[in-house]
Amino acid sequence: MEEHRASLRDILDHSPFNTEEELLTELRAIESSGSSTGTRIIIWNLRRTSSGKPAIDFITDRYDIRIPCDDLDSSDPDSKYSLRAYCSILYMKPSYCRSNIRGQKVKTQLISKSLAQSAKYFYQPPFVKQKIPITFGYNTKSKAHYGLMMYTRTDSSRRIIVSAVS
Structure with missing residues (x-):
């Protein structure tokens, strides 16, 4: 479509692909992996x-x-x-x-299942109606790996896991 020509031209000018067919071949590789959706990351010119x-x-x-x-x-x-x-x-x-x-x-890996001495806490921020579960625990693989991992979602089923990793 004419409205996409400028975008295609920019992609071809600033990517490793020289033709529209080369670009389409890469896009088809996502579908050939068994899924009609996905992300393919191409690294070049490092x-x-x-x-x-x-x-x-x-x-x-x-x-x-x-x-x-x-x-x-x-x-x-x-x-x-x-x-x-x-x-x-x-x-x-x-x-x-x-x-x-x-x-x-x-x-x-399911991080929450790999924690030792895990405990769950429910946090109620003032701007959210539903409580958010937070899981704390120790890394079972190495005491030297410590830190924080935080997972969150933007819908009503928000969850945060705090884990001892670095």
Whole structure:
């Protein structure tokens, strides 16, 4: 349609695709994955570090995208450097979203089930009619990983999980 020509021209000018057909091939890849909806992220033209390596590591793990780090601390959680590990804890209810990285499904974790000594608290903000459940607990995988994870939704079934991770 004529009203979309300017948008198409901008996409072709500022993306790795040179033709409308190349772009449509990428869009069809979403449907060929078994779903008519989804997001496909294409990374190109990465900046390089001072040593000449790409700013994102695609080599170390064939099925992951990592932040390269020469001084990895073994006590750091993998989610600090690994897109796959980060996506595995991204959603409170991971069954609602399916993620694939580099052609392989991400195995998700239900964070609330992995907490030790968990407790639930109900918070009633003055601007919301319904109480919001908040779950507290300790990370069972490593005492060195601490911090806060917060999950929320914008509808009436808001939930927040507070977890000991870093």
